[in-house]
Amino acid sequence: MGIVERRERLRTQVRSDIIKTAKEIAREDGWTAVSIRKIAEVIEYSPPILYEYFESKDKLLEAIRLEGFDFLQAEFLKIKGHFGNPQKQLAEVAQAIWNFAVKNPEVFQVMFNLEGAYCDSKRVYSQAMNIKDNPVWEMIGALRPKSGEAVTKTYYEWWCLTYGFISITMTTQPRYAFPQAESVYMEGVRRFIKSIM
Numbered sequence: 001m002g003i004v005e006r007r008e009r010l011r012t013q014v015r016s017d018i019i020k021t022a023k024e025i026a027r028e029d030g031w032t033a034v035s036i037r038k039i040a041e042v043i044e045y046s047p048p049i050l051y052e053y054f055e056s057k058d059k060l061l062e063a064i065r066l067e068g069f070d071f072l073q074a075e076f077l078k079i080k081g082h083f084g085n086p087q088k089q090l091a092e093v094a095q096a097i098w099n100f101a102v103k104n105p106e107v108f109q110v111m112f113n114l115e116g117a118y119c120d121s122k123r124v125y126s127q128a129m130n131i132k133d134n135p136v137w138e139m140i141g142a143l144r145p146k147s148g149e150a151v152t153k154t155y156y157e158w159w160c161l162t163y164g165f166i167s168i169t170m171t172t173q174p175r176y177a178f179p180q181a182e183s184v185y186m187e188g189v190r191r192f193i194k195s196i197m
Helices: 003-029 036-043 047-051 057-082 086-103 105-111 123-129 135-143 148-172 175-195
Strands: none
Touching (some): 036 047, 057 123, 086 135, 086 148, 086 175, 123 148, 148 175
16 A cells, blocks of 8 residues: 555544544533544544644534435435335335434434534535435425425425424433334324325
8 A cells, every 4th residue: 555545544534533533522521512622632633633634613513414414315225225115215214314313313413403513504404405316305206296396395394394303302302202202203204204195
């Protein structure tokens, strides 16, 4: 392996370590405890070196937000490929979003500016909501008349139902109430799916 490849691999590893450490600190102490200085202390680098990777905490949070949406997009594509029925696909997508939020609350918080994880950038949202090559939009399109405008409106409603329900649950309910909230969430999702057929 050449010097350039080694440097690039090291750069990728350090970037990954920064993101991982930020999430670990947030999981333990909340997002308000996360700072470039604190991350630098934990991974034993100087803050100026970390600024070479992320020029601000906002840029770091933007990377974590993108990571969350990219992960879910990959899950949605797997679901689309695995299930042929769009009703089943959408139910599985809703369940995947719930499972992701419960397993990775610190990432979900960044994705939706919850619990002190404020990220100013809106760029990732426009990418995630883009209807081009969007598996969830296509699932909804299979259940609606072939009107792009109606499908897009329903897709926006889907976002509000799924991500909105989970965001509100995370900010208003104690952790032990999540199992009961999950059944309410999935019941609402099933009603929504029936309403768009």
